[in-house]
Amino acid sequence: MKTAVITIVRGRHAHLRMHVRGLAVDTTTPFSHFIVAMGDPMVKTVLAQEESAARTIEIDVPAGSALPLARARNIGAAEALRHGAELLVFLDVDCIAAPLLLTRYLEAASSEASTPALFCGPVTYLPHPVADSTSSDSLALLHNPHPARPVPPDGKIVDGNDFDLFWSLSFAVTAPTWCALGGFCEEYLGYGGEDTDFARAARDKGVKLAWVGGADAYHQFHPVSDPPVEHLDDILINARVFHRRWGEWPMQGWIDAFESAGLIAYQPDSARWERVRQASCKSRWPRMFHHRNEA
Structure with a gap:
């Protein structure tokens, strides 16, 4: 082969x-x-x-x-x-x-x-x-x-x-x-x-x-932050694509962490997750990892 x-x-x-x-x-x-x-x-x-x-x-x-x-x-x-x-x-x-x-x-x-x-x-x-x-x-x-x-x-x-x-x-x-x-x-x-x-x-x-x-x-x-806040916008956009295609939200662990940090909120009017503030949040996530652990 x-x-x-x-x-x-x-x-x-x-x-x-x-x-x-x-x-x-x-x-x-x-x-x-x-x-x-x-x-x-x-x-x-x-x-x-x-x-x-x-x-x-x-x-x-x-x-x-x-x-x-x-x-x-x-x-x-x-x-x-x-x-x-x-x-x-x-x-x-x-x-x-x-x-x-x-x-x-x-x-x-x-x-x-x-x-x-x-x-x-x-x-x-x-x-x-x-x-x-x-x-x-x-x-x-x-x-x-x-x-x-x-x-x-x-x-x-x-x-x-x-x-x-x-x-x-x-x-x-x-x-x-x-x-x-x-x-x-x-x-x-x-x-x-x-x-x-x-x-x-x-x-x-x-x-x-x-x-x-x-x-x-x-x-x-x-080094990669966990959750990967540097990729927040990409993750939100891709999560919306996934939800449209499959009817559910992927990467739930990351979404929960972003929500807990006050970075995103679910908007009922648009029926999707949205960023709610632009301030840097790197200081909130001092732990550094080298892998993706959304699973």
């Missing part, structure tokens, strides 16, 4: 270097790599310095505009399919692949029965930045997968029934299943909601959720 890795990126060049190096460790599973640079011409320079064979697809994103994460993934997938990909592996630029990640995804997809699936691997969030010299063996010592998701034994596949746990930072899907789903909804712009929407569409079309033991990734540290 011809395998393609799809990565979207803007900035995070140090993370991109480690991302590319991690994939290079797997010498057992041939793959092509498609990197979608969202308004970031430096990506090609970074890849050249790493002597990476990844194909770069550049899309124009004006400075200050919301990143088109959903559209970028769709563009990367379309290019991979054009080059004959049969298995699409989506891996966030912040993620360093464990040596068996591609192998385990390929094994899982090769054993796919009549029911199509979204295949997800465990992800460990690293508690601090890693050095350029960090090896896969060193990362393995930090193995501590996210506790809210299933973590099957290596080589085992466990079906899941909570599609809200799906995450787009590391997953695989066969080409026929991807085409049946039609990709990510491109109405979502910026941070939040597009992966929950994708999983909901998969569930409604009878695509199962499968957790793949051994398809591990290590999410590189970067």
